[in-house]
Amino acid sequence: MLIPIGTDAPLYHYPIATVGLIVANIICFVVTGFGAEETLDPWVLHFGTINPIEWLSTMFAHAGFGHLIGNMFFLWGFGLVVEGKLGWWRVLILYLAIGITQAALIQLIMLPRDTGGAVGASSAIMGLMAISLVWAPKNELKVFFSLFFRIFIFDVTIMWYACFYLLWEVISWTLLDGMGMSTSALHLSGALIGFGAGVVYLKKGWVDCENWDLFRVLSGNYGRYADSSTTVSSYADPELMFGKSDVAVKDDIPDNGRPKRNSKRLTKINEMIDCGDFIGASEAMLTLSIEDSDSQFNESRLKKLAVGLLRANMPDEAEIYLEEYVERFPDNAAWARVRLAQVLLVHHKRPSAAMAELKQVRLSQLTEDQQRAAKKMAAAAKKQIRAGVQDAEAEW
Numbered sequence: 057m058l059i060p061i062g063t064d065a066p067l068y069h070y071p072i073a074t075v076g077l078i079v080a081n082i083i084c085f086v087v088t089g090f091g092a093e094e095t096l097d098p099w100v101l102h103f104g105t106i107n108p109i110e111w112l113s114t115m116f117a118h119a120g121f122g123h124l125i126g127n128m129f130f131l132w133g134f135g136l137v138v139e140g141k142l143g144w145w146r147v148l149i150l151y152l153a154i155g156i157t158q159a160a161l162i163q164l165i166m167l168p169r170d171t172g173g174a175v176g177a178s179s180a181i182m183g184l185m186a187i188s189l190v191w192a193p194k195n196e197l198k199v200f201f202s203l204f205f206r207i208f209i210f211d212v213t214i215m216w217y218a219c220f221y222l223l224w225e226v227i228s229w230t231l232l233d234g235m236g237m238s239t240s241a242l243h244l245s246g247a248l249i250g251f252g253a254g255v256v257y258l259k260k261g262w263v264d265c266e267n268w269d270l271f272r273v274l275s276g277n278y279g280r281y282a283d284s285s286t287t288v289s290s291y292a293d294p295e296l297m298f299g300k301s302d303v304a305v306k307d308d309i310p311d312n313g314r315p316k317r318n319s320k321r322l323t324k325i326n327e328m329i330d331c332g333d334f335i336g337a338s339e340a341m342l343t344l345s346i347e348d349s350d351s352q353f354n355e356s357r358l359k360k361l362a363v364g365l366l367r368a369n370m371p372d373e374a375e376i377y378l379e380e381y382v383e384r385f386p387d388n389a390a391w392a393r394v395r396l397a398q399v400l401l402v403h404h405k406r407p408s409a410a411m412a413e414l415k416q417v418r419l420s421q422l423t424e425d426q427q428r429a430a431k432k433m434a435a436a437a438k439k440q441i442r443a444g445v446q447d448a449e450a451e452w
Contacts, residue, residue: 058199060133064369065195067140068432073148074135084116091120104170111159117175127177134184155180158246182243183250189218190254190270264428334364338373371403390421394430406447407440
Protein backbone atom coordinates (compact mmCIF):
# COMPACT_ATOMS: atom_id res chain seq x y z
CA MET A 57 0.00 0.00 0.00
CA LEU A 58 1.30 3.46 -0.96
CA ILE A 59 0.80 5.66 2.12
CA PRO A 60 0.60 9.46 1.51
CA ILE A 61 2.56 11.55 4.01
CA GLY A 62 2.79 14.97 2.33
CA THR A 63 2.14 17.04 -0.77
CA ASP A 64 3.68 19.83 -2.83
CA ALA A 65 0.24 21.36 -3.51
CA PRO A 66 0.00 25.07 -2.54
CA LEU A 67 -1.53 25.27 0.94
CA TYR A 68 -3.25 28.59 1.60
CA HIS A 69 -4.69 27.39 4.92
CA TYR A 70 -3.35 25.48 7.89
CA PRO A 71 -4.75 21.90 8.19
CA ILE A 72 -6.85 22.68 11.25
CA ALA A 73 -9.88 20.57 10.29
CA THR A 74 -7.71 17.72 8.99
CA VAL A 75 -5.79 17.46 12.25
CA GLY A 76 -9.03 17.90 14.20
CA LEU A 77 -10.71 15.05 12.34
CA ILE A 78 -7.73 12.77 12.93
CA VAL A 79 -7.83 13.54 16.67
CA ALA A 80 -11.61 13.01 16.75
CA ASN A 81 -11.24 9.62 15.05
CA ILE A 82 -8.58 8.54 17.55
CA ILE A 83 -10.74 9.61 20.49
CA CYS A 84 -13.76 7.76 19.08
CA PHE A 85 -11.60 4.69 18.56
CA VAL A 86 -10.74 4.72 22.26
CA VAL A 87 -14.38 5.34 23.24
CA THR A 88 -15.51 2.34 21.16
CA GLY A 89 -13.14 0.06 23.02
CA PHE A 90 -10.42 0.05 20.34
CA GLY A 91 -12.79 -1.49 17.83
CA ALA A 92 -14.29 -4.14 20.14
CA GLU A 93 -17.40 -5.62 18.49
CA GLU A 94 -19.79 -5.15 21.40
CA THR A 95 -18.93 -1.45 21.92
CA LEU A 96 -18.53 -0.68 18.20
CA ASP A 97 -21.95 -2.00 17.13
CA PRO A 98 -23.98 1.16 18.03
CA TRP A 99 -21.69 3.17 15.72
CA VAL A 100 -22.03 0.84 12.72
CA LEU A 101 -24.05 1.71 9.61
CA HIS A 102 -26.52 -1.17 9.73
CA PHE A 103 -28.22 -2.52 6.61
CA GLY A 104 -31.98 -3.11 6.56
CA THR A 105 -32.85 0.10 8.39
CA ILE A 106 -32.75 3.89 8.06
CA ASN A 107 -30.95 5.57 10.95
CA PRO A 108 -29.62 9.13 10.36
CA ILE A 109 -27.49 8.97 13.51
CA GLU A 110 -25.51 6.11 11.98
CA TRP A 111 -24.84 8.20 8.86
CA LEU A 112 -22.51 10.31 11.02
CA SER A 113 -21.32 7.81 13.64
CA THR A 114 -20.00 5.32 11.07
CA MET A 115 -17.49 7.94 9.85
CA PHE A 116 -15.77 7.96 13.25
CA ALA A 117 -15.71 4.23 13.97
CA HIS A 118 -12.97 1.76 13.01
CA ALA A 119 -12.69 -1.98 13.37
CA GLY A 120 -9.06 -2.15 14.49
CA PHE A 121 -5.71 -0.38 14.71
CA GLY A 122 -4.77 -1.16 11.10
CA HIS A 123 -8.13 0.15 9.86
CA LEU A 124 -7.71 3.38 11.83
CA ILE A 125 -4.05 4.04 11.00
CA GLY A 126 -4.50 3.42 7.27
CA ASN A 127 -7.49 5.74 7.05
CA MET A 128 -5.79 8.49 9.05
CA PHE A 129 -2.75 8.53 6.76
CA PHE A 130 -5.03 8.88 3.75
CA LEU A 131 -7.09 11.56 5.53
CA TRP A 132 -3.90 13.50 6.23
CA GLY A 133 -2.60 13.31 2.66
CA PHE A 134 -5.77 14.34 0.87
CA GLY A 135 -7.07 16.56 3.66
CA LEU A 136 -3.98 18.73 3.17
CA VAL A 137 -4.78 19.24 -0.51
CA VAL A 138 -8.48 20.03 -0.11
CA GLU A 139 -8.27 22.06 3.11
CA GLY A 140 -5.27 23.90 1.68
CA LYS A 141 -7.63 25.39 -0.90
CA LEU A 142 -10.86 25.74 1.12
CA GLY A 143 -9.96 26.46 4.74
CA TRP A 144 -10.99 24.52 7.85
CA TRP A 145 -14.75 25.14 8.12
CA ARG A 146 -15.50 24.71 4.42
CA VAL A 147 -13.56 21.43 4.16
CA LEU A 148 -15.20 20.17 7.35
CA ILE A 149 -18.67 20.79 5.89
CA LEU A 150 -17.66 19.17 2.61
CA TYR A 151 -16.12 16.12 4.29
CA LEU A 152 -19.13 15.51 6.52
CA ALA A 153 -21.52 16.09 3.61
CA ILE A 154 -19.75 13.46 1.51
CA GLY A 155 -19.74 10.92 4.33
CA ILE A 156 -23.35 11.49 5.35
CA THR A 157 -24.61 11.45 1.76
CA GLN A 158 -22.75 8.23 1.01
CA ALA A 159 -23.97 6.52 4.20
CA ALA A 160 -27.59 7.56 3.57
CA LEU A 161 -27.39 6.30 0.00
CA ILE A 162 -25.97 2.93 1.08
CA GLN A 163 -28.61 2.42 3.76
CA LEU A 164 -31.31 3.21 1.22
CA ILE A 165 -29.86 0.77 -1.32
CA MET A 166 -29.41 -1.95 1.30
CA LEU A 167 -32.83 -1.47 2.90
CA PRO A 168 -34.13 -4.85 1.62
CA ARG A 169 -31.24 -6.62 3.35
CA ASP A 170 -31.66 -7.32 7.08
CA THR A 171 -28.06 -8.25 7.96
CA GLY A 172 -24.64 -6.72 7.58
CA GLY A 173 -23.27 -3.23 7.89
CA ALA A 174 -20.38 -0.88 7.19
CA VAL A 175 -17.98 1.10 9.32
CA GLY A 176 -15.10 3.52 8.81
CA ALA A 177 -14.14 6.89 7.34
CA SER A 178 -12.67 5.47 4.14
CA SER A 179 -15.64 6.33 1.90
CA ALA A 180 -15.51 10.01 2.86
CA ILE A 181 -11.73 9.98 2.48
CA MET A 182 -12.07 8.45 -0.99
CA GLY A 183 -14.30 11.45 -1.71
CA LEU A 184 -11.43 13.75 -0.73
CA MET A 185 -9.10 11.78 -3.01
CA ALA A 186 -11.50 12.24 -5.94
CA ILE A 187 -11.73 15.97 -5.19
CA SER A 188 -7.93 16.20 -5.14
CA LEU A 189 -7.90 14.49 -8.54
CA VAL A 190 -10.27 17.15 -9.92
CA TRP A 191 -8.54 20.13 -8.32
CA ALA A 192 -4.83 19.30 -8.33
CA PRO A 193 -4.00 16.36 -10.65
CA LYS A 194 -0.50 17.59 -11.47
CA ASN A 195 0.55 18.19 -7.87
CA GLU A 196 2.49 15.44 -6.16
CA LEU A 197 2.07 13.32 -3.08
CA LYS A 198 5.02 12.13 -1.06
CA VAL A 199 4.31 8.45 -0.35
CA PHE A 200 6.04 5.56 1.34
CA PHE A 201 5.70 1.83 1.36
CA SER A 202 7.50 -1.00 3.10
CA LEU A 203 8.92 -4.06 1.38
CA PHE A 204 10.83 -6.73 3.28
CA PHE A 205 11.32 -4.37 6.23
CA ARG A 206 12.74 -1.65 3.99
CA ILE A 207 10.97 1.70 3.62
CA PHE A 208 10.84 3.47 0.26
CA ILE A 209 9.79 7.12 -0.04
CA PHE A 210 9.11 8.85 -3.37
CA ASP A 211 6.79 11.34 -5.11
CA VAL A 212 3.88 10.55 -7.43
CA THR A 213 1.32 12.83 -9.03
CA ILE A 214 -2.17 12.91 -7.56
CA MET A 215 -3.53 11.90 -10.96
CA TRP A 216 -1.39 8.76 -11.10
CA TYR A 217 -2.08 7.88 -7.48
CA ALA A 218 -5.85 8.40 -7.59
CA CYS A 219 -6.28 6.63 -10.94
CA PHE A 220 -4.25 3.66 -9.66
CA TYR A 221 -6.43 3.23 -6.57
CA LEU A 222 -9.70 3.87 -8.37
CA LEU A 223 -8.77 1.31 -11.04
CA TRP A 224 -7.89 -1.19 -8.33
CA GLU A 225 -11.24 -0.63 -6.62
CA VAL A 226 -13.10 -1.08 -9.92
CA ILE A 227 -11.24 -4.34 -10.62
CA SER A 228 -11.91 -5.59 -7.10
CA TRP A 229 -15.60 -4.73 -7.29
CA THR A 230 -16.23 -6.20 -10.74
CA LEU A 231 -13.96 -9.26 -10.77
CA LEU A 232 -13.45 -10.20 -7.13
CA ASP A 233 -16.68 -9.04 -5.46
CA GLY A 234 -19.11 -9.90 -8.23
CA MET A 235 -20.37 -6.28 -8.34
CA GLY A 236 -22.10 -6.78 -4.99
CA MET A 237 -22.04 -4.67 -1.83
CA SER A 238 -18.45 -4.76 -0.60
CA THR A 239 -15.66 -2.56 0.69
CA SER A 240 -14.75 -1.63 -2.89
CA ALA A 241 -18.35 -0.66 -3.62
CA LEU A 242 -18.40 1.57 -0.55
CA HIS A 243 -15.11 3.20 -1.57
CA LEU A 244 -16.26 3.79 -5.14
CA SER A 245 -19.55 5.34 -4.01
CA GLY A 246 -17.65 7.79 -1.80
CA ALA A 247 -15.25 8.62 -4.65
CA LEU A 248 -18.15 9.19 -7.05
CA ILE A 249 -19.84 11.62 -4.67
CA GLY A 250 -16.54 13.40 -4.04
CA PHE A 251 -15.81 13.68 -7.76
CA GLY A 252 -19.22 15.25 -8.35
CA ALA A 253 -18.71 17.69 -5.49
CA GLY A 254 -15.25 18.62 -6.79
CA VAL A 255 -16.63 19.37 -10.25
CA VAL A 256 -19.48 21.47 -8.82
CA TYR A 257 -17.11 23.55 -6.67
CA LEU A 258 -14.84 24.07 -9.67
CA LYS A 259 -17.55 25.03 -12.16
CA LYS A 260 -19.28 27.31 -9.65
CA GLY A 261 -16.02 29.12 -8.93
CA TRP A 262 -16.08 28.17 -5.24
CA VAL A 263 -12.47 27.02 -5.41
CA ASP A 264 -9.47 28.51 -7.22
CA CYS A 265 -7.31 25.87 -8.91
CA GLU A 266 -5.18 28.44 -10.77
CA ASN A 267 -5.82 26.72 -14.13
CA TRP A 268 -4.34 23.43 -12.88
CA ASP A 269 -7.61 21.49 -12.53
CA LEU A 270 -8.28 18.13 -14.19
CA PHE A 271 -10.19 19.55 -17.15
CA ARG A 272 -7.43 22.06 -17.94
CA VAL A 273 -4.79 19.35 -17.67
CA LEU A 274 -6.68 16.95 -19.94
CA SER A 275 -7.11 19.71 -22.51
CA GLY A 276 -3.37 20.52 -22.41
CA ASN A 277 -4.26 24.15 -21.71
CA TYR A 278 -3.32 24.45 -18.05
CA GLY A 279 -1.33 26.54 -15.60
CA ARG A 280 0.59 29.49 -16.99
CA TYR A 281 0.25 27.91 -20.44
CA ALA A 282 -3.52 28.48 -20.33
CA ASP A 283 -2.82 32.02 -21.53
CA SER A 284 -3.40 32.08 -25.29
CA SER A 285 -0.70 34.74 -25.65
CA THR A 286 2.04 32.37 -24.45
CA THR A 287 5.06 32.43 -26.75
CA VAL A 288 8.34 30.56 -26.96
CA SER A 289 11.60 31.38 -28.66
CA SER A 290 12.39 29.82 -32.01
CA TYR A 291 14.96 27.44 -30.53
CA ALA A 292 12.52 26.02 -27.93
CA ASP A 293 10.57 22.80 -28.42
CA PRO A 294 6.87 23.61 -27.75
CA GLU A 295 5.89 19.96 -28.13
CA LEU A 296 8.23 19.07 -25.28
CA MET A 297 7.22 22.03 -23.13
CA PHE A 298 3.45 22.12 -23.68
CA GLY A 299 2.59 18.78 -25.24
CA LYS A 300 1.33 20.64 -28.31
CA SER A 301 2.86 22.47 -31.25
CA ASP A 302 0.34 25.32 -31.77
CA VAL A 303 2.28 27.83 -29.67
CA ALA A 304 3.32 31.21 -31.02
CA VAL A 305 7.03 31.59 -31.75
CA LYS A 306 8.77 34.81 -30.86
CA ASP A 307 12.39 35.73 -30.33
CA ASP A 308 12.21 38.34 -27.59
CA ILE A 309 15.88 38.58 -26.62
CA PRO A 310 16.73 42.22 -27.30
CA ASP A 311 19.49 42.96 -29.76
CA ASN A 312 21.07 46.40 -29.48
CA GLY A 313 23.73 45.65 -32.06
CA ARG A 314 26.57 45.45 -29.57
CA PRO A 315 28.07 42.16 -28.38
CA LYS A 316 27.80 41.74 -24.62
CA ARG A 317 30.09 39.95 -22.27
CA ASN A 318 28.91 36.40 -21.55
CA SER A 319 26.18 36.73 -24.21
CA LYS A 320 26.63 33.09 -25.24
CA ARG A 321 26.24 31.92 -21.65
CA LEU A 322 23.14 34.08 -21.21
CA THR A 323 21.69 32.68 -24.44
CA LYS A 324 22.32 29.15 -23.14
CA ILE A 325 20.52 30.01 -19.91
CA ASN A 326 17.57 31.35 -21.90
CA GLU A 327 17.45 28.07 -23.81
CA MET A 328 17.38 26.17 -20.52
CA ILE A 329 14.41 28.27 -19.38
CA ASP A 330 12.50 27.65 -22.61
CA CYS A 331 13.13 23.91 -22.28
CA GLY A 332 11.81 23.88 -18.71
CA ASP A 333 15.14 23.36 -16.90
CA PHE A 334 14.46 26.09 -14.33
CA ILE A 335 16.73 24.64 -11.66
CA GLY A 336 19.71 24.46 -13.98
CA ALA A 337 18.98 27.94 -15.34
CA SER A 338 18.84 29.37 -11.82
CA GLU A 339 22.17 27.84 -10.83
CA ALA A 340 23.83 29.01 -14.04
CA MET A 341 22.40 32.52 -13.72
CA LEU A 342 23.54 32.92 -10.11
CA THR A 343 27.06 31.89 -11.14
CA LEU A 344 27.00 34.32 -14.07
CA SER A 345 25.65 37.16 -11.88
CA ILE A 346 28.56 36.74 -9.48
CA GLU A 347 31.03 37.06 -12.36
CA ASP A 348 29.18 39.76 -14.27
CA SER A 349 26.69 42.00 -12.46
CA ASP A 350 25.45 43.42 -15.78
CA SER A 351 24.06 40.05 -16.93
CA GLN A 352 20.27 40.24 -16.64
CA PHE A 353 17.19 38.54 -18.04
CA ASN A 354 14.59 40.48 -19.93
CA GLU A 355 11.09 40.71 -18.45
CA SER A 356 9.49 37.62 -19.99
CA ARG A 357 12.47 35.35 -19.19
CA LEU A 358 12.61 36.61 -15.61
CA LYS A 359 8.92 35.86 -15.14
CA LYS A 360 9.22 32.38 -16.66
CA LEU A 361 12.15 31.52 -14.41
CA ALA A 362 10.51 32.78 -11.20
CA VAL A 363 7.24 30.94 -11.87
CA GLY A 364 9.08 27.81 -12.99
CA LEU A 365 11.08 27.70 -9.76
CA LEU A 366 7.87 28.05 -7.74
CA ARG A 367 6.37 25.13 -9.64
CA ALA A 368 9.55 23.17 -8.96
CA ASN A 369 8.99 23.79 -5.22
CA MET A 370 12.09 25.99 -4.86
CA PRO A 371 10.69 29.09 -3.10
CA ASP A 372 14.06 30.43 -1.88
CA GLU A 373 15.45 30.53 -5.42
CA ALA A 374 12.19 31.91 -6.83
CA GLU A 375 12.21 34.70 -4.23
CA ILE A 376 15.47 36.07 -5.65
CA TYR A 377 13.98 36.52 -9.11
CA LEU A 378 10.60 37.74 -7.86
CA GLU A 379 12.35 40.52 -5.93
CA GLU A 380 14.44 41.36 -8.99
CA TYR A 381 11.29 41.52 -11.14
CA VAL A 382 9.59 43.87 -8.66
CA GLU A 383 12.65 46.11 -8.61
CA ARG A 384 13.17 46.23 -12.38
CA PHE A 385 9.56 46.21 -13.61
CA PRO A 386 7.48 47.85 -10.85
CA ASP A 387 4.66 48.89 -13.19
CA ASN A 388 3.95 45.26 -14.16
CA ALA A 389 4.88 43.63 -10.87
CA ALA A 390 1.44 43.03 -9.33
CA TRP A 391 1.56 39.28 -10.06
CA ALA A 392 5.13 39.07 -8.72
CA ARG A 393 4.16 40.77 -5.45
CA VAL A 394 1.34 38.26 -4.98
CA ARG A 395 3.72 35.36 -5.56
CA LEU A 396 6.32 36.96 -3.30
CA ALA A 397 3.69 37.39 -0.58
CA GLN A 398 2.89 33.68 -0.90
CA VAL A 399 6.55 32.78 -0.37
CA LEU A 400 6.82 35.12 2.63
CA LEU A 401 3.62 33.83 4.22
CA VAL A 402 3.81 30.09 3.55
CA HIS A 403 7.54 29.41 3.36
CA HIS A 404 9.07 32.02 5.68
CA LYS A 405 6.15 32.48 8.13
CA ARG A 406 6.30 36.27 7.80
CA PRO A 407 2.67 37.50 7.66
CA SER A 408 3.54 41.18 8.19
CA ALA A 409 6.02 41.16 5.32
CA ALA A 410 3.48 39.38 3.14
CA MET A 411 0.85 42.03 3.94
CA ALA A 412 3.34 44.78 3.09
CA GLU A 413 3.75 43.27 -0.40
CA LEU A 414 0.00 42.78 -0.90
CA LYS A 415 -0.76 46.38 0.10
CA GLN A 416 1.26 47.55 -2.92
CA VAL A 417 -0.81 45.46 -5.32
CA ARG A 418 -3.54 46.99 -7.46
CA LEU A 419 -6.21 44.35 -8.00
CA SER A 420 -7.06 45.84 -11.40
CA GLN A 421 -3.69 44.57 -12.65
CA LEU A 422 -4.50 40.96 -11.72
CA THR A 423 -6.60 38.27 -13.35
CA GLU A 424 -9.68 37.05 -11.50
CA ASP A 425 -7.81 33.94 -10.30
CA GLN A 426 -4.90 36.05 -9.09
CA GLN A 427 -7.30 38.41 -7.29
CA ARG A 428 -8.87 35.50 -5.43
CA ALA A 429 -5.44 34.17 -4.48
CA ALA A 430 -4.35 37.62 -3.25
CA LYS A 431 -7.49 38.01 -1.13
CA LYS A 432 -7.02 34.56 0.38
CA MET A 433 -3.42 35.32 1.30
CA ALA A 434 -4.36 38.70 2.76
CA ALA A 435 -7.03 37.06 4.92
CA ALA A 436 -4.60 34.35 6.06
CA ALA A 437 -1.90 36.93 6.85
CA LYS A 438 -4.32 39.12 8.85
CA LYS A 439 -5.52 36.09 10.77
CA GLN A 440 -1.96 35.16 11.71
CA ILE A 441 -1.15 38.72 12.74
CA ARG A 442 -4.29 38.89 14.93
CA ALA A 443 -3.26 35.58 16.48
CA GLY A 444 0.04 37.14 17.51
CA VAL A 445 2.29 35.50 14.94
CA GLN A 446 5.50 37.51 14.66
CA ASP A 447 7.57 37.57 11.50
CA ALA A 448 10.40 35.07 11.61
CA GLU A 449 13.83 36.58 11.14
CA ALA A 450 14.89 36.62 7.51
CA GLU A 451 17.75 34.26 6.65
CA TRP A 452 20.63 35.80 4.78
